[in-house]
Amino acid sequence: MKATIQNDVKDAMRAKEREKVTTLRAILAEVQEAELQKRGEALVEADYLTILNRMVNQRRESIDQFKKADRHDLVEKEEEQLTYIMPYLPAQLSEAEVIAIVDAAIASLEVKDMSGMGKLMAAIRPELLGKADMSAVSAIVKSRLG
Incomplete structure (x- = not known):
C-alpha cells in the first residue's frame, strides 16, 4: 500500500x-x-x-x-x-449489509441488551474496519440492542 x-x-x-x-x-x-x-x-x-x-x-x-x-x-x-x-479504503458496505453483520453477531454472541455492546463491537470491528463508518455502526448496534 x-x-x-x-x-x-x-x-x-x-x-x-x-x-x-x-x-x-x-x-x-x-x-x-x-x-x-x-x-x-x-x-x-x-x-x-x-x-x-x-x-x-x-x-x-x-x-x-x-x-x-x-x-x-x-x-x-x-x-x-x-x-x-x-x-x-475497501469498498464501503451498505447499511443493510452492516445490519446483517450486526444481527448475525448478536445472534451468535447471544447479546440481549446494551450491557453486551462492548463485546459485540469487539467482535464485529475486525470485519467492518475500513468497510464502514464505525460511528454509524455503533448507532446501528445501539438501535438493535435498545
Missing part, C-alpha cells in the same frame, strides 16, 4: 494536483509515524486501515465543525481531501 501511495504522489506531482499531493503526503507521514512506533516492523493491512480510518474520521469531524462555523471554503477543502483518501 505504501508503494502505491508513493507512486500516486509522483503522479499527482506530475499532474500538478497540489491538494492531492498534500493529502497523500499526509497519509505517508502517518504511515511513517506508525512504522516508527512499531520499531521497524512492517505494517499489515489492518494498520493501514486504522490510519486511513482515523484520517477519514478527522476529516468528517472537521467538516461538521466547519459547517457549524459556516466556513464553506474549508468544508470544500476537507471534502476534497476525503475524495483522495477514500480510494485506499
